[in-house]
Amino acid sequence: MKAIKLIGTTTVIILTILSIVACNNKDSVSEIAYVIETNELRLQPEAQVITTNTIVTQPKTHIVEIKDMRFQPETLTVHKGDTVIWLNKDIVTHDVTETNNTWASPKLAKGESWKKAITKSDAYYCSIHIIMKAKLVVE
């Protein structure tokens, strides 16, 4: 019984739509189209809230003086992204060479300087005077 009733209801709906379309009235057709369109389920994307606890600090510039055959300070603590300038204040030429030779400055004569942005902790030395050793600590 339920199936027959359902078929009957469906037939009534179809006949109603057909009779509206049969009118050949453009307004009626577009009204049907409009109703169908507004019955679509539209999902709105949910807003995403992203929380970060990162504290942004401006990169700093540090100076390591090379004098009296030493890097001063011999241990320098920096933040990742900081720049270090090595300034040769000795009367002899020095350089700044990473212990594993991953980077190195050119030879620095008296009064010359060289700078590098620091991304990780590294030990370095002067390849001209290998007893001159120092290190950068990134915290």
Ligand SMILES: [Cu+2]
């Ligand atoms: Cu040196």
